[in-house]
Amino acid sequence: xxxxxxxLAAFILYPLARVLYVAFAGEGGPTLSHLFAFxxxxxxxxxxxxxxxxGFLAVVFGSLIGLPxxxxxxxxxxxxxIVLQTLGVLPLVIPPFVGAVAFQxxxxxxxxxxxxxxxxxxxxxxxxEGLPGVVLVQTLxxxxxxxxxxxxxxxxxxxxxxxxxxxxxxxxxxxFRKVTLPLMMPGYIAGALLVFIRVxxxxxxxxxxxxxxxxxxxxxxxxxxxxxxxxxxxxxCVILVILSLVSLWIxxxxxxxxxxxxxxxxxxxxxxxxxIGGLKLxxxxxxxxxxxxxSLLPHLGIALLSFSKVWSFxxxxxxYTWGNYDEILFRTPHFVKNTLLYSLxxxxxxxxxxxxxxxxxxxxxxxxxxxxxxITTMPLAIPGVVLAVGYxxxxxxxxxxxxxxxxTATWFILVIAYSMRRLxxxxxxxxxxxxxxxxxxxxxxxxxxxxxxxxxxxxTLPLMFxxxxxxxxxxxxxxxxxxxxxxxxxxxxxxxxxxxGIYIYMQSAIGRGPGAALGVVAIGLVAVGTYLIHRxxxxxxxxxxxx
Amino acid sequence: xxxxAVCCLILFLAxxxxxxxxxxxxxxxxxxxxxxxxxxxxxxxAFEVKHPGIKVVINQKPTPAxxxxxRETRAKPDADIFWVSAVDAFQALKSEGLLEKYTLPKExxxxxxxxxxxxxxxxxxxxYFGFAVSGYGLMWNKPYMxxxxxxxxxxxxxxxxxxxxxxxxxxxxxxxxxxxxxxxVILQAYGWExxxxxxxxxxxxxxxxxxxxxxxPEAVITGQYGAGVVIDxxxxxxxxxxxxxxxxxxxxxxxxxxxxxxxxxxPNPENARAFVNxxxxxxxxxxxxxxxxGRLPVIPDLYAKGPKDYPNPFVMKLGGITFNEKLSSxxxxxxxxLYDHIITFRHAELKAAWGAIYKAEEAIGKARAAGKDVSAAxxxxxxxxxxxxxxxxxxxxxxxxxxxxxxxEKPDVKSRLETEWDSFAKANYAKAKELAERALAAVR
Numbered sequence: 001x002x003x004x005x006x007x008l009a010a011f012i013l014y015p016l017a018r019v020l021y022v023a024f025a026g027e028g029g030p031t032l033s034h035l036f037a038f039x040x041x042x043x044x045x046x047x048x049x050x051x052x053x054x055g056f057l058a059v060v061f062g063s064l065i066g067l068p069x070x071x072x073x074x075x076x077x078x079x080x081x082i083v084l085q086t087l088g089v090l091p092l093v094i095p096p097f098v099g100a101v102a103f104q105x106x107x108x109x110x111x112x113x114x115x116x117x118x119x120x121x122x123x124x125x126x127x128x129e130g131l132p133g134v135v136l137v138q139t140l141x142x143x144x145x146x147x148x149x150x151x152x153x154x155x156x157x158x159x160x161x162x163x164x165x166x167x168x169x170x171x172x173x174x175x176f177r178k179v180t181l182p183l184m185m186p187g188y189i190a191g192a193l194l195v196f197i198r199v200x201x202x203x204x205x206x207x208x209x210x211x212x213x214x215x216x217x218x219x220x221x222x223x224x225x226x227x228x229x230x231x232x233x234x235x236x237c238v239i240l241v242i243l244s245l246v247s248l249w250i251x252x253x254x255x256x257x258x259x260x261x262x263x264x265x266x267x268x269x270x271x272x273x274x275x276i277g278g279l280k281l282x283x284x285x286x287x288x289x290x291x292x293x294x295s296l297l298p299h300l301g302i303a304l305l306s307f308s309k310v311w312s313f314x315x316x317x318x319x320y321t322w323g324n325y326d327e328i329l330f331r332t333p334h335f336v337k338n339t340l341l342y343s344l345x346x347x348x349x350x351x352x353x354x355x356x357x358x359x360x361x362x363x364x365x366x367x368x369x370x371x372x373x374x375i376t377t378m379p380l381a382i383p384g385v386v387l388a389v390g391y392x393x394x395x396x397x398x399x400x401x402x403x404x405x406x407x408t409a410t411w412f413i414l415v416i417a418y419s420m421r422r423l424x425x426x427x428x429x430x431x432x433x434x435x436x437x438x439x440x441x442x443x444x445x446x447x448x449x450x451x452x453x454x455x456x457x458x459x460t461l462p463l464m465f466x467x468x469x470x471x472x473x474x475x476x477x478x479x480x481x482x483x484x485x486x487x488x489x490x491x492x493x494x495x496x497x498x499x500x501g502i503y504i505y506m507q508s509a510i511g512r513g514p515g516a517a518l519g520v521v522a523i524g525l526v527a528v529g530t531y532l533i534h535r536x537x538x539x540x541x542x543x544x545x546x547x
Numbered sequence: 548x549x550x551x552a553v554c555c556l557i558l559f560l561a562x563x564x565x566x567x568x569x570x571x572x573x574x575x576x577x578x579x580x581x582x583x584x585x586x587x588x589x590x591x592x593a594f595e596v597k598h599p600g601i602k603v604v605i606n607q608k609p610t611p612a613x614x615x616x617x618r619e620t621r622a623k624p625d626a627d628i629f630w631v632s633a634v635d636a637f638q639a640l641k642s643e644g645l646l647e648k649y650t651l652p653k654e655x656x657x658x659x660x661x662x663x664x665x666x667x668x669x670x671x672x673x674x675y676f677g678f679a680v681s682g683y684g685l686m687w688n689k690p691y692m693x694x695x696x697x698x699x700x701x702x703x704x705x706x707x708x709x710x711x712x713x714x715x716x717x718x719x720x721x722x723x724x725x726x727x728x729x730x731x732v733i734l735q736a737y738g739w740e741x742x743x744x745x746x747x748x749x750x751x752x753x754x755x756x757x758x759x760x761x762x763x764p765e766a767v768i769t770g771q772y773g774a775g776v777v778i779d780x781x782x783x784x785x786x787x788x789x790x791x792x793x794x795x796x797x798x799x800x801x802x803x804x805x806x807x808x809x810x811x812x813x814p815n816p817e818n819a820r821a822f823v824n825x826x827x828x829x830x831x832x833x834x835x836x837x838x839x840x841g842r843l844p845v846i847p848d849l850y851a852k853g854p855k856d857y858p859n860p861f862v863m864k865l866g867g868i869t870f871n872e873k874l875s876s877x878x879x880x881x882x883x884x885l886y887d888h889i890i891t892f893r894h895a896e897l898k899a900a901w902g903a904i905y906k907a908e909e910a911i912g913k914a915r916a917a918g919k920d921v922s923a924a925x926x927x928x929x930x931x932x933x934x935x936x937x938x939x940x941x942x943x944x945x946x947x948x949x950x951x952x953x954x955x956e957k958p959d960v961k962s963r964l965e966t967e968w969d970s971f972a973k974a975n976y977a978k979a980k981e982l983a984e985r986a987l988a989a990v991r
Contacts, residue, residue, distance in 0.1 A: 042970055210756055225722075231961075231962075232958070313688055319789070385612075490608075491606070492604045493606060512765075
């Protein structure tokens with residue numbers, strides 16, 4: 001516990017404090033006046049309102065997309081399911097800047113869709129403009145959070161509960177509403193919360209759509225402007241942190257109202273997924289393909305762009321080439337290699353820490369549980385730039401014990417940044433998974449003479465495996481396209497990961513092709529990883545997200 | 548299970564070892580730059596051929612992040628060279644004493660004039676040196692302009708033409724040092740009030756205002772928007788890469804140097820000086836002509852050796868104004884923040900106001916042709932135009948030294964002014980829209 005807290009303090013709290021104290025520094029002492037000034041400015045009030053609205057709408061639309069997909073992939077058994085599960089994760093990995101270009105190529109003012117509309121209907125739809133555009137892109141980008149978490153939760157529901165309801169005459173939507181939905185609530189709420197906080201903190205989407213009346217871009221623009229230390233930027237960061245903590249607290253209150261644990265985890269052994277066929281299969285597949293088809297449009301755009309030489313104001317590229325792949329695979333292969341290394345390391349650290357923290361949060365009686373909870377959630381609300389500046393302030397200029405040079409001069413600083421920034425995801429996922437494990441299972445082990453440690457290793461850990469994998473996967477996937485802290489922390493170009501390579505390429509007209517090719521590699525990596533996890537654990541259980 | 552774990556571990560270790568590069572390079576020069584890959588890769592190769600044994604280590608960051616990085620690492624710098632476009636960034640570093648003074652060798656210094664137009668090429672105090680110049684201009688997408696039946700804009704004043712409504716794109720001056728200089732050229736050429744009127748009207752015509760300077764060429768190349776205000780090499784390199792793009796300098800353009808400086812207490816000072824010397828030598832300057840770089844050398848004689856029809860800023864008729872560099876840097880923070888608060892952050896409102904004004908004016912034109920009395924509507928639209936072109940602070944106050952100092956150092960002053968401008972803009976644009984809509988209703 002002490003070791004854990006000191007890790008978190010060193011890599012989250014202290015760097016954050018070193019940056020955020022600016023928001024409270026006045027002439028002659030700490031002051032709250034900057035914080036009050038925030039609420040007097042119409043611009044910030046509107047930004048706050050817009051951020052909340054965007055978060056809410058993205059959760060609503062994300063649920064409409066994510067819940068049916070989660071339900072289909074868990075409850076039904078059909079050919080191509082594993083493909084569906086794999087594709088469902090891909091929207092998360094639109095790398096920033098390539099995503100910007102790809103979304104514009106497909107849905108933008110002169111994108112594929114609008115050029116088609118113009119040709120046949122003589123009109124265009126402003127998909128990508130203003131707040132609706134931001135919400136659209138964010139929904140398509142983040143709904144997998146809801147899908148993954150709801151699916152993990154669904155698989156953990158004891159089938160006998162549903163069978164009981166069915167025996168009592170409850171079927172169809174009533175069964176879903178009265179039994180299944182309440183039982184999958186922990187996972188769903190965890191996913192929805194992730195989406196909400198991610199949307200509020202999201203910088204890439206508003207920046208790529210040039211929509212600045214939101215909190216995150218306001219903070220970013222103010223902190224990174226040359227030649228001025230803008231206190232308001234840090235005040236906005238404080239507001240962001242508070243918002244995330246409050247929404248977390250509300251969700252926690254709500255969840256604590258009811259008992260969700262399922263006692264007979266795995267005991268009944270019966271499969272919970274039904275084989276389906278005929279019309280039902282047709283409908284399920286139809287809906288899934290439609291949803292995924294839309295959310296994967298940008299990936300199609302990236303793929304096309306990666307083979308294109310010239311693509312400008314036309315439905316499809318006008319000149320194609322293989323050269324872009326030649327460039328990134330043979331001339332600059334280190335981008336891909338670094339990404340694999342950093343993200344795998346970060347994901348392993350996250351899974352390890354996440355499992356321990358989730359265990360302490362749920363089963364621990366230790367002092368400081370709420371504090372631990374608050375600290376592990378914080379990184380969600382810390383803009384990457386802020387954490388990066390904090391790291392530079394704390395770790396720069398003195399040799400870190402054991403490596404003989406400052407931590408910021410090695411690539412390991414990137415691994416730390418990724419693992420800390422993604423830790424909340426793994427903690428949430430592990431938390432949701434563990435919440436469904438009834439304590440009586442552990443108590444039984446304890447009664448039979450197992451030590452607490454042994455109980456954790458032999459009973460709790462295997463039971464929460466799905467949650468761990470889901471959490472680790474989310475950490476890996478999102479780390480591999482992380483950009484905002486990467487830009488600040490990369491010590492030199494040779495250490496740069498994929499996202500950094502993409503960033504460098506996408507700055508010029510000639511680099512768009514290779515940048516997109518790197519994007520395709522990123523997507524490919526994640527797709528293969530996801531598929532493998534499904535395969536490896538699928539042999540035994542059908543899916544990684546089902547224990 | 549165990550097998551998988553072992554496999555993972557092996558894979559993992561293999562990766563870990565292969566990713567650790569050898570730290571054998573004893574001689575290197577570490578360069579922090581915001582330039583695109585084509586530029587720094589080409590220079591890296593050329594320099595390493597010229598100086599065998601010195602390895603160029605590139606650390607690419609956007610300019611603001613680069614400044615923050617150097618600021619945060621001042622205790623023990625590990626970078627030798629700062630190499631970006633924006634003069635602002637060098638001035639910020641210089642004022643904090645983070646740049647090393649250096650005197651160029653005579654044979655190099657002699658070939659470079661001290662000024663381009665009215666703009667000094669090198670820092671007079673010798674802390675940073677211009678290695679290439681760039682002019683600002685307009686780039687446009689040819690198929691887009693053809694599809695929308697538009698002729699390309701040629702002058703800054705063209706940007707206010709109603710026909711370009713929603714077709715233009717610019718980056719925010721607070722995000723791009725070069726846009727800031729363009730804004731200054733306009734303000735100094737037309738005067739404070741008229742200049743802002745032009746900027747506000749053009750701002751209303753913008754389809755979007757990007758937060759990254761390469762957002763503009765990206766938007767024009769993909770054809771999201773028709774024409775954009777860009778620095779020349781974005782246009783020139785897009786043309787070189789085969790995209791259907793064209794580029795032109797307006798008659799009143801600013802030509803500004805992109806610079807390089809040596810960081811104070813750099814770990815490899817000798818190599819740093821060699822790098823600066825190389826950039827400014829004839830060999831280094833010739834590299835700028837290559838098509839995917841497309842920048843303008845600072846040695847005037849070299850243009851004779853360059854590609855045919857290459858723009859030569861030393862013979863171009865520039866500006867027609869004497870650019871006051873001091874005024875520009877004195878009021879930079881206020882001008883940038885003002886632009887953000889009355890244009891960037893209120894772009895939706897500003898755009899709506901101008902849309903309503905154009906609609907009303909079109910209807911008035913038709914009504915007048917039909918012989919109706921349009922005087923009341925004309926008056927309302929006139930007022931709307933006035934509201935949508937008024938700037939909330941006068942030129943004298945904006946350039947006031949005390950106020951700029953307070954704006955930089957006192958968060959309360961800054962917060963108060965920004966709130967004032969923001970509220971002013973919001974109220975004015977809403978009123979302008981309302982007036983224009985009333986005028987439209989009156990002539991219908």
